[in-house]
Amino acid sequence: MPCNADRASLIRSSGDDLLSVDGAGPADCQALAEQLRSTGDWLECVAGIDSVVVQFDTTTLDTETARHRIEEELRICRAASDLVQAPLVEVPVLYGGEFGPDLDDVCEQVGLTPDELIELHTGCEYRVDMLGFTPGFAYVGDLDDRLNVPRLSEPRVRVAAGSIGIADGRTGIYALAGPGGWQLIGRTAMALFEPQSEEPFVLRAGMRVRFTAIDQQHFVAVTK
Amino acid sequence: MTIQITKAGLQTTIQAGPRIGLRHLGVPTSGAADPLSLALANRLVGNALQAAALEVTLYGVSLRFGAAMHFALTGATARAELNGQAITVHKTMAAVAGDELHVAAFDAGARVYVAFAGGLVADDVLGSTSTYLPAGFGGYLGRALLKNDRLQTRSISMQPEVIQTPEDYQPLVSRTWALRACHAPETSLLADPGRVFDTNLSVGSRADRMGMQLEGEKIDILSNGRMCSAPVFPGTIQCPEDGQLFILSVDAQTTGGYPRVGQIARVDRHLLGQIRPGDKLRLLWRDEKTATDELRAKVEYWRAWLPTISSVI
Numbered sequence: 001m002p003c004n005a006d007r008a009s010l011i012r013s014s015g016d017d018l019l020s021v022d023g024a025g026p027a028d029c030q031a032l033a034e035q036l037r038s039t040g041d042w043l044e045c046v047a048g049i050d051s052v053v054v055q056f057d058t059t060t061l062d063t064e065t066a067r068h069r070i071e072e073e074l075r076i077c078r079a080a081s082d083l084v085q086a087p088l089v090e091v092p093v094l095y096g097g098e099f100g101p102d103l104d105d106v107c108e109q110v111g112l113t114p115d116e117l118i119e120l121h122t123g124c125e126y127r128v129d130m131l132g133f134t135p136g137f138a139y140v141g142d143l144d145d146r147l148n149v150p151r152l153s154e155p156r157v158r159v160a161a162g163s164i165g166i167a168d169g170r171t172g173i174y175a176l177a178g179p180g181g182w183q184l185i186g187r188t189a190m191a192l193f194e195p196q197s198e199e200p201f202v203l204r205a206g207m208r209v210r211f212t213a214i215d216q217q218h219f220v221a222v223t224k
Numbered sequence: 225m226t227i228q229i230t231k232a233g234l235q236t237t238i239q240a241g242p243r244i245g246l247r248h249l250g251v252p253t254s255g256a257a258d259p260l261s262l263a264l265a266n267r268l269v270g271n272a273l274q275a276a277a278l279e280v281t282l283y284g285v286s287l288r289f290g291a292a293m294h295f296a297l298t299g300a301t302a303r304a305e306l307n308g309q310a311i312t313v314h315k316t317m318a319a320v321a322g323d324e325l326h327v328a329a330f331d332a333g334a335r336v337y338v339a340f341a342g343g344l345v346a347d348d349v350l351g352s353t354s355t356y357l358p359a360g361f362g363g364y365l366g367r368a369l370l371k372n373d374r375l376q377t378r379s380i381s382m383q384p385e386v387i388q389t390p391e392d393y394q395p396l397v398s399r400t401w402a403l404r405a406c407h408a409p410e411t412s413l414l415a416d417p418g419r420v421f422d423t424n425l426s427v428g429s430r431a432d433r434m435g436m437q438l439e440g441e442k443i444d445i446l447s448n449g450r451m452c453s454a455p456v457f458p459g460t461i462q463c464p465e466d467g468q469l470f471i472l473s474v475d476a477q478t479t480g481g482y483p484r485v486g487q488i489a490r491v492d493r494h495l496l497g498q499i500r501p502g503d504k505l506r507l508l509w510r511d512e513k514t515a516t517d518e519l520r521a522k523v524e525y526w527r528a529w530l531p532t533i534s535s536v537i
Contacts, residue, residue, distance in 0.1 A: 015406045015487025016515035018457060033248060044247045048479055049452035051409075055247075058490060058519055059534045063512040131250040132453065132479030135350075135359050139453065175250075176359035195349050195361060201249050 011067055017058045019066055020051050021074070026129035026141065030205045032074065039073050047130050047205065049139075088125070088208040091173070091188050093164050094219040095121075099187035102152070106166065106183050109149050118213050120144050121185070126171065128207045136175025136193055136201035140209050143169050155181030162188045164211070171211075175201055189214065189222035226290035227340065227375045230324070235281040235432075237355040238346045238363035238375075239337075241274030246350055247478045253458050254362070255354040257433050257474050257497030258335050260395060261299035263536045265339035267529070268296035268316045270384030273536055275343030276353045276363070280336040282500065283329040285369075289319040293377065294341040294384050300333025300498060301397050314389035333397035334431065334500040342378040357433070358475060393529045401499055403492040405507040406515055408460065410451070410483035415444035420461070420469065420485055421509040428468075429501045433475040436499060442467030447483050456480040459488030459496065461507070471496065489515035491522050494537045 010022035021036075023029035029047035036054055037045040044055040056066045095118050096103040107114055121143075129141045143166060151167040156179065159165075163174040165182025172182040175192035192202050203209070214222070229236070239262060242255035256262035256279055263273035271277075278285065284302075297304055297313045304311050304327045311317055311325075319325065327336055346353035346363050355363025364373060405421065414420060420443065428439035445463045456462070460472045462482040471488065472480075473496045488496065489510055499505065510518070519537075526533040 012409055013406065013512055014408050014455075014484065015457070015459070016489045016491075016510070016512045016519070018408075018487060020409050020454075037248070043244060044457075046247045046455035046478060048454035051452075051454055053455035053457075055457065057534075058516045059523055062516050130453070130479065131248065132455075133250060133477045135249065135251045135356075137250050176361075178358045200350060205248070 011070060013063065014053050016063065018053055018055050019063070019070060020053045021070060022051050023047070025050060027127065027206070030130065035076075036070065036073055041069060041073070046132070048132075049129065086127070086206045086208050088210060089203065090210050090212055091190055092212050092214045092218070092222060093186040093188050094214055094216060095186035100164070100185040102165070102183035103185045106149055106185060110146055112146065117147065117185070120147060121171070122211045122213055126209045128203050128205050128209060129170065130205050131201065131203070134174070134176060134178045136203065138173040138175065138203040140171040140173060141169065143171060149183055151181040152183060155179055159184065160187065162190065162192060164188060173203060175203070189219045227377070228288045228290060229285070229369050229371055229373045229375070230288050231284065231286035232369050232371050232373075233280055233285040233327075234283055236285045236369045237279050237357065238276050238344055238353065238369075239279040239355060240276040240346065240353045242474070243350050243352045243354070247455070247457075250478050251350055252356065252476060252478060253474050254356045255352060255474055256337065258299055258337070258494055259497070259536050260494045261335065261337045261497070262339070263530055263533070264314070264389055264393070265296050265298040265337040266343070268298070268314070268384070268387060268389065269294050269339050269341040270380070271339060271341065271343045273530060273532055275339065276346040277337050277339035277344060280327055280338065282334055284327045285338070286324065286326045289321060289323045289325070290374075292318070292320045294318050294386075295325070296339050297327070297336055298389070299336040299397070300330040302330040302336050303328040312388075314394050316384055316386040316388070318386070332399050333498040335497050340377045341384050342380040345376040345378060356475060390529060393526070397498055399502070400504045401495060402506045402508055403495060404489040404510045404515055404518065405461065405486045406489055406510055406512055408484040408487045409454070410447075410463075411485050413446045413483050414463070414485050415446060419443050420463075421507050423506065425469070425505045425507065427499055427501055427503045427505055431499060431501045433473055435470055435472040435476050436496070438469040438471065438505065443469060445483055445485070451481050451483060453479045453481050454484065456484060457487070459490075459493045460484050461486035461488065473497070489519070490537070491515060491519040
């Protein structure tokens with residue numbers, strides 16, 4: 001969907017200073033958000049799975065003017081090739097054990113052995129659908145249907161940075177420690193947050209991701 | 225210029241301005257839960273309105289001044305003493321080395337702000353020195369303050385003059401709140417919007433920097449519980465399938481999977497930081513234009529005392 005001539009009807013109010021623009025899935029939403037962000041007109045442009053919400057400064061801009069400006073900015077055709085060229089990031093994961101406390105449970109839920117699960121999880125390329133929830137938390141889609149499990153009914157109060165969880169058809173990567181309800185299958189040795197860097201989070205929406213399985217020795221070597 | 229924490233209280237953190245323009249990276253707004261009170265405290269000691277100060281939650285904090293220093297208290301209704309003598313809030317106070325400041329439990333409101341001339345030295349992460357507790361960054365080592373922590377203030381070239389917030393600019397803090405709110409994308413999923421807007425609501429036992437749970441009879445929502453994750457903001461009112469409303473605050477996550485049934489209007493969002501468990505609450509429905517006009521009127525009103533108010537609320 002490179003052109004946006006008919007977006008106008010898909011803009012809805014989300015509050016006095018928030019407008020929601022419907023998108024056609026995560027990649028489309030990322031592209032819309034990126035396009036709006038690049039104008040510098042908005043306080044926030046946040047992509048969800050099927051919508052983008054724009055926050056604007058109502059002391060200088062009223063809702064109607066903001067709505068027209070969004071329509072105007074989206075009228076310009078987008079370069080459809082932008083996302084195809086996204087870089088591929090390899091995420092090394094130590095699966096199971098103390099770093100993947102839910103791996104055995106997940107295997108039982110889906111009827112696979114740990115080795116089969118790891119093979120499935122590392123067997124294809126994914127895309128970062130969005131960052132959200134907590135700083136740098138990456139929603140990585142889409143999982144093989146055989147790995148579809150729900151979130152934990154009781155979220156953990158604290159999940160370590162680098163944790164890899166799965167839930168609702170996606171993999172979640174915890175860039176920072178925090179609360180979390182995804183079923184943890186492993187942990188990456190990669191540093192995902194570089195606070196003083198211009199791009200503080202290594203993973204960005206739109207990036208391609210491939211998981212690789214590493215062993216304890218390798219994990220220790222990488223984190224040293 | 226040091227300040228030593230002698231009693232940390234329930235949750236005392238360093239807070240300053242918000243983090244803006246990073247929500248697409250999952251970085252929450254963060255910053256002072258009640259940014260207006262932070263600005264008022266900073267104004268009294270001659271600081272920039274969003275300089276780093278202490279945010280004290282629900283009950284007391286005690287600290288000792290390591291040097292002569294001006295400071296000021298704003299926010300929740302609390303009794304405070306300097307060396308055992310009651311002090312006035314909303315007024316520039318002077319302390320000397322060795323003085324002890326003690327803030328007692330609050331009568332109303334959830335947060336007291338203590339600003340110091342010069343502002344506190346704090347970790348600058350992702351565009352603000354505010355502490356973001358869930359991920360442990362900003363402020364003082366990314367955490368709530370503990371007994372014996374020593375804080376530094378920035379040096380100043382001139383002592384602030386002693387002033388008082390004019391009475392008309394001292395916000396009322398009570399246990400009953402009226403917050404103006406607009407509809408949100410999933411408001412239409414409410415079986416009866418009259419159960420959310422323009423009715424009496426109560427705040428449950430959980431009310432923190434992430435948000436507050438409202439309690440009461442289950443609110444019916446026409447949702448299958450499988451909504452796609454969508455962007456949320458401070459002030460977003462969620463209605464999960466259990467029918468208990470939750471209002472997000474400054475530290476809330478950036479996306480959520482629950483129906484968004486309302487949005488606290490910007491004009492009243494700063495009040496969320498003073499609401500505590502057990503408070504009574506009404507959400508006054510406003511259309512977007514009215515809410516915008518009311519924000520502009522509020523900004524106009526405050527400009528005389530806080531010239532850069534529009535960047536604060």
